[in-house]
Amino acid sequence: MRSPGTRASPLPPQQRRDGIIDAALPLLRKHGDDVTTKQIAEAAGVAEGTLFRVFPDKESLILAVVTRVFDPSPTVAELQSVDITLPLRERLQQAVEIIADRLHNVWELMSALRMMGPPEHNPRFRDALPSDRHSDLTPQALIDLIAPDAENLRVDVAQFARVMRLVTFAGTHPRISDDNPLKPDEIVDLLLDGLRAHSP
Structure with a gap:
């Protein structure tokens, strides 16, 4: 236990940086560009001066948050x-939930920051994209997840994974779905059973 008046050991730089990004994300979703560095520092539990030792300005912090949200690695x-x-069916439902959650986070941040499209189409956010952004392994991860049941599908696994991503994107997008998004089990039912009534 520390003696009264002694300071806690400083966090490693990357851990401090990650903590500030974690604190900034919900505030950016709520306030967009109007969020202040004071609000972010308070949420992160650091002094505002500490925040500026990690990020030179608010814009660089916003870009770091955008990078985090668009990073496909956690997905x-x-x-x-x-x-x-x-x-x-259970594997697909879990996969749809994972993808839909990521899409929701992306769209929420895009709306808050008034992004009219993905970062690569917006000069302000283009630098937020990682240099290896074209190596998104999400399609392959889906293929690997579906592959054990390849013989039970009418199309090849890669095409099934592609359709799954398209349906999940359209079915959960707030505007495309008229603010009535499809639930994961509805998407999986559509993929596996279609919409036509089956003969008894």
Whole structure:
């Protein structure tokens, strides 16, 4: 236990940086560009001066948050963690939930920052994209998740994964879905059973 008046050991730089980004994300979703560095510092539990030792200005912090939200790596890791021994329907439902959650986070931030499209189409946010952004492994993670049931599908696994991503995107997008998004189980039912009534 520390003696009264002694300071806590400083966090490692990356941990401090991640903590500030974690604190900034919900505030950016709520306030957009109107969020203040004082609000972010308070939420992160640091002095405003500490924040500026990590990020030179508010814009660089916003870009770091955009980079975090558009990074597909956590989504890929979640997809890879789904139990491959589960029945196909359960695997697909978990995968749709993972993808839909990421899309929701992306769209919420885009709306708050008034982004008219993905960062690569916006000069302000273009630098927020990682240099290896074209190596998104999400499609392959889906293919690997579906592959054990390839013989039970009418199309090849890659096409099934592609349609799954398209339906999830359209079915959960607030504007495309008229603010009535499809639930994960509805998307999976559509993928596996279609919409036509089956003969008894």
